[in-house]
Amino acid sequence: MGPLRMEVTLLCCVVVVLGALPFSSDAQLDPSFYRNTCPSVHSIVREVIRNVSKSDPRMLASLIRLHFHDCFVQGCDASILLNNTDTIVSEQEALPNINSIRGLDVVNQIKTAVENACPGVVSCADILTLAAEISSVLAQGPDWKVPLGRKDSLTANRTLANQNLPAPFFNLTLLKAAFAVQGLNTTDLVALSGAHTFGRAQCSTFVNRLYNFSNTGNPDPTLNTTYLQTLRAVCPNGGGGTNLTNFDPTTPDKFDKNYYSNLQVHKGLLQSDQELFSTIGADTIDIVNRFSSNQTLFFESFKAAMIKMGNIGVLTGSQGEIRKQCNFVNGNSAGLATLATKESSEDGLVSSI
Numbered sequence: 001m002g003p004l005r006m007e008v009t010l011l012c013c014v015v016v017v018l019g020a021l022p023f024s025s026d027a028q029l030d031p032s033f034y035r036n037t038c039p040s041v042h043s044i045v046r047e048v049i050r051n052v053s054k055s056d057p058r059m060l061a062s063l064i065r066l067h068f069h070d071c072f073v074q075g076c077d078a079s080i081l082l083n084n085t086d087t088i089v090s091e092q093e094a095l096p097n098i099n100s101i102r103g104l105d106v107v108n109q110i111k112t113a114v115e116n117a118c119p120g121v122v123s124c125a126d127i128l129t130l131a132a133e134i135s136s137v138l139a140q141g142p143d144w145k146v147p148l149g150r151k152d153s154l155t156a157n158r159t160l161a162n163q164n165l166p167a168p169f170f171n172l173t174l175l176k177a178a179f180a181v182q183g184l185n186t187t188d189l190v191a192l193s194g195a196h197t198f199g200r201a202q203c204s205t206f207v208n209r210l211y212n213f214s215n216t217g218n219p220d221p222t223l224n225t226t227y228l229q230t231l232r233a234v235c236p237n238g239g240g241g242t243n244l245t246n247f248d249p250t251t252p253d254k255f256d257k258n259y260y261s262n263l264q265v266h267k268g269l270l271q272s273d274q275e276l277f278s279t280i281g282a283d284t285i286d287i288v289n290r291f292s293s294n295q296t297l298f299f300e301s302f303k304a305a306m307i308k309m310g311n312i313g314v315l316t317g318s319q320g321e322i323r324k325q326c327n328f329v330n331g332n333s334a335g336l337a338t339l340a341t342k343e344s345s346e347d348g349l350v351s352s353i
């Protein structure tokens with residue numbers, strides 16, 4: 001192999017490695033990003049969410065989940081908000097999202113209010129991130145300074161949504177792997193799973209644990225037998241699977257450390273929840289125990305992990321765009337894709353400004 005060939009090969013390796021990294025180590029985000037261009041953005045987002053949550057307290061949980069499902073699929077770029085068009089295959093129909101994600105209408109409500117105050121300035125990706133923090137605070141969870149300055153994607157990827165979003169029947173090995181792909185470690189996994197301290201799940205996501213777990217003919221042995229009876233009453237064998245139950249039977253709408261004390265008494269709702277405590281010899285058991293006995297420690301870890309998750313694969317500077325309408329790439333706001341918009345979105349990274 002000649003020296004030139006070697007150099008080219010090495011260069012290719014560097015490009016491949018950097019190109020494959022799903023997260024940005026130098027994200028260039030800044031909590032004061034909108035200080036001059038939209039100083040009221042935080043309070044505007046807060047007011048809309050506060051209003052909605054008065055009649056729909058579950059929305060706080062739904063909005064945090066929306067941010068998570070955005071970030072795990074080509075980064076926190078609002079790709080989850082893009083609707084189907086001629087050129088977009090929406091992530092909203094991916095298996096973990098379909099008939100499950102909520103809050104798309106609320107995000108549009110927020111976007112409208114923000115556009116009225118500061119037109120063309122705040123990205124939909126930043127709105128999702130702010131909404132997650134504000135939802136935590138409104139549910140009495142931790143607050144943190146949200147790094148801002150994300151741009152919105154020109155693409156979505158349903159295949160990647162199906163591939164990257166963890167499933168409720170994942171064992172600990174698969175959960176760790178799904179988070180590691182995103183640059184999130186075991187502590188982040190346990191801390192972020194603590195978001196299951198509020199919100200609801202449909203029977204279909206855990207019914208396999210109640211009657212015939214792994215085709216054993218018996219329920220999941222790691223499920224508390226009193227809790228099992230409660231869950232069976234809500235989710236009949238062979239039922240429709242759309243009934244809802246609280247993630248946290250103790251404080252259903254409050255963001256607190258009870259998720260972890262529930263795991264200790266084998267009342268994790270999803271298999272993926274209980275795995276963190278019931279996997280023999282796992283390094284996650286000690287983390288669960290520590291979060292369960294120290295809410296300050298849980299909140300500190302949750303904040304750090306949320307900021308880390310919010311940095312995944314962000315578009316900044318001249319990358320991406322500020323969408324006018326969160327459900328569509330600019331120039332395509334009626335959802336009527338033309339050849340012209342298709343071409344401009346293909347080289348949009350260069351030509352968007």
Ligand code: HEM
Binds near residue numbers: 100195202205
């Ligand atoms: C660790 C892997 C995870 C798995 C397997 C998982 C799975 C699920 C499932 C199956 C549901 C119920 C969906 C439905 O019934 O329609 C759900 C709900 C929820 N998830 Fe996760 N999740 C995980 C991690 C996370 C993370 C990291 C967050 C946020 C930081 C999060 C926040 C939520 C919230 C708040 C809800 C309730 C949403 C609502 O009530 O609308 N989850 N999750």
Ligand SMILES: *[C@@H]1O[C@H](CO)[C@@H](O)[C@H](O)[C@H]1NC(C)=O
Binds near residue numbers: 044
């Ligand atoms: C919140 O609701 C109140 C009363 O319904 C309304 O006056 C106000 O405009 C709403 N604010 C936002 C930001 O939606």
Ligand SMILES: *[C@@H]1O[C@H](CO)[C@@H](O)[C@H](O)[C@H]1NC(C)=O
Binds near residue numbers: 083084
């Ligand atoms: C986008 O798609 C969702 C369903 O995924 C639908 O509820 C919503 O009305 C669509 N939004 C627009 C602006 O067409």
Ligand SMILES: *[C@@H]1O[C@H](CO)[C@@H](O)[C@H](O)[C@H]1NC(C)=O
Binds near residue numbers: 156
């Ligand atoms: C979506 O992601 C998959 C898996 O990484 C990749 O193979 C594919 O090229 C992507 N599709 C689009 C349209 O970006």
Ligand SMILES: *[C@@H]1O[C@H](CO)[C@@H](O)[C@H](O)[C@H]1NC(C)=O
Binds near residue numbers: 171172173174
């Ligand atoms: C976790 O699940 C995967 C896929 O089903 C399986 O290959 C692996 O052996 C399981 N790991 C453990 C520790 O059970």
Ligand SMILES: *[C@@H]1O[C@H](CO)[C@@H](O)[C@H](O)[C@H]1NC(C)=O
Binds near residue numbers: 186305
């Ligand atoms: C995980 O990452 C956090 C920083 O986000 C760090 O404080 C912690 O030590 C790491 N934990 C492990 C087990 O590597």
Ligand SMILES: *[C@@H]1O[C@H](CO)[C@@H](O)[C@H](O)[C@H]1NC(C)=O
Binds near residue numbers: 212216217218
């Ligand atoms: C559990 O599922 C397996 C595989 O589908 C089936 O053969 C078995 O009869 C089921 N057992 C019970 C008790 O339903």
Ligand SMILES: *[C@@H]1O[C@H](CO)[C@@H](O)[C@H](O)[C@H]1NC(C)=O
Binds near residue numbers: 234236243
């Ligand atoms: C929903 O739950 C109720 C009990 O709370 C049960 O009677 C009903 O059959 C369930 N429906 C479905 C579709 O599972």
Ligand SMILES: *[C@@H]1O[C@H](CO)[C@@H](O)[C@H](O)[C@H]1NC(C)=O
Binds near residue numbers: 224225227266
């Ligand atoms: C099941 O839950 C009850 C409280 O409802 C608790 O006292 C008991 O210890 C739990 N059982 C197991 C095995 O964790």
Ligand SMILES: *[C@@H]1O[C@H](CO)[C@@H](O)[C@H](O)[C@H]1NC(C)=O
Binds near residue numbers: 294297300
């Ligand atoms: C709880 O965790 C916080 C944050 O790490 C720490 O400062 C504090 O000392 C811990 N409290 C106890 C009782 O261990």
